[in-house]
Amino acid sequence: MIFDKHNATAGPCISSWVSASAGTGKTKLLIDRVLRLLVDGAPFSSILCFTYTNAGACEMQQRLRARLLDLQERPQALFELLQRPPTEAEQARAPTLYLEFLKNVSALQIKTIHSFCKDFLSRNSPLANIIGDVQVLDSAESSKLLQRIQETYLFDFIEYSAHNACDKLDELAKDYNTLSQNMTFEQINDTLLALLTRRYDLAQFLKEYNSDAFLTLLQQKLNHTKKPFLFNETAVQSLARELSKSCENNSTIQSILYRDYEKAFLTTNQKLRKKLDGLSKFDLYSELYTQAEYFFADIQQQKASELIANTQAFIHVADNIFQEYQRQKESRNLYDFEDLIIKSNDIFTRAYDNKTIKSAISFGVQHLFVDEAQDTTPQQWQVILHIVALFFDDGAKCSLFVVGDPKQSIYSFQGAKPWLLQTLAVVFKHLIASIGGEFQEICLNTSYRSAPEILALVDEVFRVTPILGYAPHIPARKTPGFVRCVNLPEGKGGGDAEGGKGADEDKGRKSGKSNEGSDSDDADSTIGATIGATIANIVAELLHTQVYCHSMQRNILPEDILILARRRAHLSLIARELAARNIPCAWQNRECSMWSSVLAFIQFLIDPTDDYNLACFLKGPFLRDRAMSDEELLPLCCNRSDSLWHELLAQATTEQVTSDAFYMTGGTRCMTGDALSYINKYCDDWNNVKTSDDFYSFFYQSLLNVLPYIDMYDETNEFEALMNIITDFLSTNTPNLRTLYALLQSKSSAGVKDSAALNKASSVALSTIHGAKGRQSPFVILFDEFSASLQQERWIWFEPDAGVNVHGRRHEVVTSAGMMLMPQATLAAGEHLRQHAKDALNDEGLRLLYVALTRAQDGLVVVGEKKAQWHQLISAASMGAGS
Secondary structure, three states, X not given: OHHHHHHHHOOOOEEEEEEEOOOOOXXXXXXXXXXXXXXXXXXXXXXXXXXXXXXXXXHHHHHHHHHHHHHHHOHHHHHHHHOOOOOHHHHHHHHHHHHXXXXXXXXXEEEEHHHHHHHXXXXXXXXXXXXXXXXXXXXXXXXXXXXXXXXXXXXXXXXXXXXXXXXXXXXXXXXXXXXXXXXXHHHHHHHHHHHXXXXXXXXHHHHHOOHHHHHHHHHHHOOOOOOXXXXXXXXXXXXXXXXXXXXXXXXXXXXXXXXXXXXXXXXXXXXXXXOOOOOOOOOOHHHHHHXXXXXXXXXXXXXXXXXXXXXXXXXXXXXXXXXXXXXXXXXXXXXXXXXXXXXXXXXXXXXXXXXXXXXXHOOOOOEEEEOOHHHOOHXXXXXXXXXXXXXXXXXXOOEEEEEEOHHXXXXXXXXXXXXXXXXXXXXXXXXXXXXXXXXXXXXXXXXXXOOHHHHHHHHHHHHHOOOOOOOOOEEOOXXXXXEEEEEOOOOOOOOOOOOOOOHHHHHHHHHOOOOOOXXXXXXXXXXXXXXXXXXXXXXXXXXXXXXXXXXXXXXXXXXXEEEEEOOHHHHHHHHHHXXXXXXXXXXXXXXXXXXXXXXXHHHHHHOXXXXXXXXXXXXXXXXXXXXXXXXXXXXXXXXOOOOHHHHHHHHHHHHHHHHHHHHHOXXXXXXXXXHHXXXXXXXXXXXXXXXXXXXXXXXXXXXXXXXXXXXXXOOHHHHHHHHHHHHHHHXXXXXXHHHHHHHHHHHHHOOOOOHHHHOOXXXXXXXXXXXXXXXXXXXXXXXXXXXXXXXOOOEEEEOOOOOEEEEOOEEEEOOOXXXXXXXXXXXXXXXHHHHHHHXXXXXHHHHHHHHHHOOEEEEEEEEEOOOOHHHXXXXXXXXXXXX
């Protein structure tokens, strides 16, 4: 029974490895387990909880606080928690926990693993060779630094080619030149950014393989051997002449005579023709076909050689750029998120052999919780393994509690490996047993969230297309729900109906970047109107017919509807149609246009010479109709001799001299001067701010002016929320931009900027599927843009079998891997690697589909083309499930 499973996992002395499907109450399970430990007498400081996001940590902290207050105020709450009569000690301790929590909130550690490692390194900075405070680069800052380094290298390569002035760049310049023949600067940069979080894997791999060993490995992966040249051009020409004497239709023969062998022997998709058209009746055909086979084999060998050369070149360039990236960070005492994990693991590893280090870094943790385990990377698992092996002592009351679901692993682009969970479950079982602890594996699959009809559909979808760790759901709800499939007109789904993709998604895939949250500036307005109108009409119908919402026990409201898509570009198109029908909508995504624009605006006022924030500000809504596009910004950024701000001033001064003449002749006034006029107005207004009232008025008027120029959706609620924050800020602080910026940033990182938390009015919610992770809604409308064909990245990782090396109580997760750049043309020998990558991509897509479907509580509507992959699956499953 599910009740028994929940109760068993709450036992404070039993370590548990829990696989919890969507909607099975895992957050409540975690809170119950923490409360049981506290009631049992565990100190707050002995508990460490790892969450995946800061927002998740905040939510858990708030829910725990509410439950502790409930234990103080309601004696019955303790019986409900324990599911048995409490002991006298438990009755005495439970009501005191809330006040103890308030006195020392920080004692109970609920945080992300990166936050834990940052604090850990700060406390042990001498062991990590860190001087001063740990300063962390966020993702945007890391990307900017990496691009700057690549630009510097490119400039050096160009200088070297022109003057041969630096011998040490000789080999690197040649490698970059080799690479640039197949990839643009932007593609190289995008691939480097995608590999940034995996540079440790790359470094480990290069430690294991020198250049010769790496070459051998690549040749093995591609079945590549240096065979002698087989194709005989002279023999083919001689055979062609003989054949042409008796062949009336000799177009193929002529192509051979003109040495166009590729066209004669290969199909358009680079495969060997099964027959040479019109030639099979001739005696010489078999010999000619043999030469065609030789030609194909030679072409494949040539392509394999090019692929190997490109991969070797990229690995060499990437390794040097990452080394320089690391050197520049360390010279300025900066660390990115990957550094936090690596440096912490280094200290933990040395502690096994040094009792002094182990004693110095001990922090009293006896109970470790890991939430969203499926999204944990191998290096993060290494931290967890170290904590258990180092600090869980024999005979002590220590426990591990891991909750995850491989079906909901949708962050493989960040290094998560859902299949690693099975291996680690065995490892931790033996590790816990070595200290005399109990360990159990539990599967929770009773869903309290979704109606039976929705769960039946989900089960049918993944019965036909299985995914890792799937178990059929058991519906706890008895109230009915519904599932609908709505077809878009052919060709209106935002992608190629025959298996292509939208241009922006294809670009993202080729660059090696995740498409989560990527925008498309060139979305077709007709397609957008069709998508938006269809979904807006569904929303209007649901609201007009006053559908009953069983999960809320009332009729439907706008806030009960969540619209999901993979890309924000489609969501913005949908939002416009909703706005046209006066249906309020707001984003539930992790990024908010108004919020990020305000942060860039404040940072500009603080420091106009910060190029990154200035660029965001120039592209944002504060410049209204004169906001700059990327094409307009590019010349300013690339040709500047000083900061972007000084270049903007200089350019505007130059334009001002000639703009009047252009005006007189009907020309268009240059936009830099127009943009600067808006900027000067903001600067003048800010210079006039003297009091708190002035401060409030400045932001009120500035934000009010922005609203009409944000066309993605109605952000009135964000405007009100931001002004409320500023009001509260002024009630306890003197007007100060830096303090306000820090406050907004902290709320941003804590997830407070989510529209779901900010909105006061009832609004339809919009979110990407990745952004909706951990959410639920009574009614979900899913837009399916996907076709049956999936594009792959330009690069593929080939990895050894997953494993964990054991050295006594010390365990090491195997993480080394290799990388290969796949060519544009088909390479038969690399097809198995390409197919493996395609299978992994399809699996990720199916897990993303599972997340999307299981957000729904009462109703699910799937909108898409008939040929779209998800739409096909769901349509077939809905018939099988009787929906």
